[in-house]
Amino acid sequence: MRRRESTGQLAIRSRGAAGSRYDTGHDTGRAGFRPGGRDTSSPYGARCGSQDRAIPPGSSRDLLCGCISGSRVDLLAQDKLWSPAGIPAFHPALSRDDVEHDKPHPAALEAIARKWNQQLGSGLLMVGDSPSNDIGFGKAAGVSTALVDPRRRFRDGDSSYGADVVIDSLLELPQLLWKTFDIPGPLGSTSAQTLARKSEPLPETAACRAAVDGDIAALKAMAREDLLAADSSGNTPLVWAADAGKADAVESLLAAGVEVNVKGYLGNTAVSRACRRGHDSVLRVLLRSGTGVDLDEPNEKMQSPLHFAAFKQKTEAVKLMLAAGASTTSLDRKGRTPAEDTSDPNIRELILQARASL
Incomplete structure (x- = not known):
């Protein structure tokens, strides 16, 4: 773990295999991240110590989190809301009754660091929305800090209390x-250079x-076993049909009972391939199939189907995915939502409008 001298920021370490989804969910709360955490395939899989329930719903599946809240009652109330959604609990979860000193004394962050067997320093990131309480809290502990300032009240002079970064939202x-x-x-x-382009495969089996x-x-x-079998690229006949824009073939294969969410070449599903190519007729067949299609299943590079449709500027595919309920806050490996992964301002606006309507 090391600081980047050019930015004075922290280094984050993650582990695990590729292809897990990561979703920022709603834009609320505060957090402090620390490197490591449990095995996770998201590059943002990190432990975090948090102030007032930091990580928004949807994201914590890939994070181990510690929490500091105003009271034990607050912690119990938050757990009651989060547990039914299947969101993992913060660990450790501390109230002000569990530490000797209140903020901005760093006692709470010291307790979290001890629990994780870590030293306080730039390898921890405290994220909060109060310059005096949260940023001052992080500075007192000697950790990196990020201020969430949605109303842009703390951008001038020293009003941010020297936060390392200031952002409008957790997104x-x-x-x-x-x-x-x-x-x-x-x-x-640090591994971007290893993600080299690969040549497009060709269908090999008779079914493909x-x-x-x-x-x-x-x-x-x-x-049926031939219709289910993948060729050496990993593509099944369904993925190949979706990629080729053959809606009738897709419908026939689904009627034969093939798995709709199976992953093929580079971890892409049939929905991903249809979104990437802009095959709207195929996408309509998949979305109305009633076979439990997963709208947000990422590929090996953490690109969701909506990321593909947005990046490739397939407007109709974007509209279909949004109408079906695709996540507008899923993240690719570079931390971008689909709205940030397109150069088309109209597509970006469609996605942001869908997000605002939730």
């Missing part, structure tokens, strides 16, 4: 981590070739 934090921190790991910022050709008669004549 900005993961991309900020990517841009300014060293994040080792298979998908981290029939899917690409849209040969419904050939597909119907094949055994």
Whole structure:
């Protein structure tokens, strides 16, 4: 773990295999991150010590979190809201009754650091929305700090109490981590050069070739095991049919009972391939199939289907995915939501409007 001299920021370490989803959920709360955590495939998988329930719902599946709140009653109330949603508990969870000194004394962060067997320093990041209480709290502990300032009240002079970074919302934090921190790991910022482009595969099996050709008669004549089997690229006939834009073949394969969420080449599902190519007719078939299609399943690079549709500027695909309820706050490996992963201002506005309506 090391500081980047150019930014004076912290280094974050993560572990695990590629392809786990990470979603920022709602934009609320405060957090303090520390490197490591449990095995996770998100480059933002880190432990965090938090002030007043830091990590928003949806994101904590990839984080181990510690919490400092005003009282034990607050902690119990928060747990009652979070547990039914299947969100992991913070650890440790402290109230002001559990430490000797109140903020801005660093006693609470010292307790969290001891629990994690870590030293206070730039490898911990305290995120909060109060310059005096939260940023002052972090500075007193000698950790890195980020101020959440949605109303832009603390941008002038010393009003931010010297926060290392100031952001409008927690949605900005993961991309900020990517841009300014060293994040080792298979998908981290320090491994970007290893993610080389690969040549596009070709269909190899008879079923895969029939899917690409849209040969419904050939597909119907094949055994179910052939329709389920992937070729050496990892693509099944369904993924190949979606990639080729063969809506009738997709419908035939789904009727035969193939798995709709199966992952193929580079971890992409049929929905991902349809979004990437802009095959709207295929996407409509998949979305109305009633087979439990996963709208947000990421590929090996943590790109969700909506990321693909936005990045490739497939407006109709974006509209279909938003209407179906795709997450507007899922993050790719660089911490970008789909709205940040497009150069089309109209698509960006569609996604932001959908987010605001939730």
